[in-house]
Amino acid sequence: MFSQTVEYALRAVVFLAHKAPNPGICEDIALGTKVPRPYMAKVLQGLVKAKILRSQRGLGGGVTLNIEPEHLTLLQVINAVDPVKRITTCPMDLASHGMNLCPLHRRLDNALATVEQAFGSTTLAEVLSEQNGSIPLCEFPPRRMPLQQINPPVLSRKKSWHNLPKSGKS
């Protein structure tokens, strides 16, 4: 139903949110989300292109959430990498149907609408804050070591890289 790419993109975004506003490097993200590294790189590119992430090359770089979790919906992420294709015109292009979908396609599209609505109204922040026993992506929720094990601290990074010039578009 949902493509792998969507799965991976959502995982990446959740992962990034965990360590926002710090950047994450592809290697870590791939490891932490159990996605093949080279493929994660490609997915990340898509998210950057859609302005959902912002990327920074070089030492201390990586990709960072470009939208606050409170304002980023799951639908935005999905649409960035593999858009939900609503049915707007008759797929059989029967001239007579036009905008007026037949009952069959009406129901198909309704299902899509429901999905769209569900993900469109769910923010990343909501996913993160929901405590239902398992923390998103992360091994053990109630225990001590939430991220460090999967995503070992890079102690060499001392300062400076978390307040890079916001890089507004100009």
Added chain:
Amino acid sequence: MFSQTVEYALRAVVFLAHKAPNPGICEDIALGTKVPRPYMAKVLQGLVKAKILRSQRGLGGGVTLNIEPEHLTLLQVINAVDPVKRITTCPMDLASHGMNLCPLHRRLDNALATVEQAFGSTTLAEVLSEQNGSIPLCEFPPRRMPLQQINPPVLSRKKSWHNLPKSGKS
């Protein structure tokens, strides 16, 4: 979101329902649903294998609905050709999650559940009876010539072929 195969299978079933309990031949179905004939043949096979259709070889044969439209849900058709894959265990197989999906996958699965529910509670009969302006698949609902143009009558068929021996498996 939905595969082509699902689309085609649903079209075929709706088409068949229109002319039930008479059988339809692949050629007609493909034409009437605007699906490439050879591919329709394959989709039909899947539906036969799932016992949703029954097939009859030879002259006067074709495929027939094997379940009354009142009892056939769209979900059955979908699952026959391209099953909805609910998320039952953590896709990242984090040992600790097990049955307990994290919020992210919980929402993904909820969406699937919603879709499953929607199609599971919709029967073919409902789709057929719904008059919302366009008849399912068919060009013009309020006019005279509903099926005949798309699916020209085979006058040579005189009798006998609609009460063929139910063809129980032995």
Added chain:
DNA sequence: CTTGAATAAGACTATTTTGTCCAATATCTT
């Protein structure tokens, strides 16, 4: 019993999706 109409089944091709690899480029640190 032969023939024509129809499905069944499998091999085969093409396209899309998924996944991999490597070279080029950008950026920070020293």
Added chain:
DNA sequence: AAGATATTGGACAAAATAGTCTTATTCAAG
């Protein structure tokens, strides 16, 4: 300026899906 670290981008490989074609098999009717 040099070197290390990251993303970018394109070429490539593998797998799944979509679509095609050909050859059986089956059945009814003459």
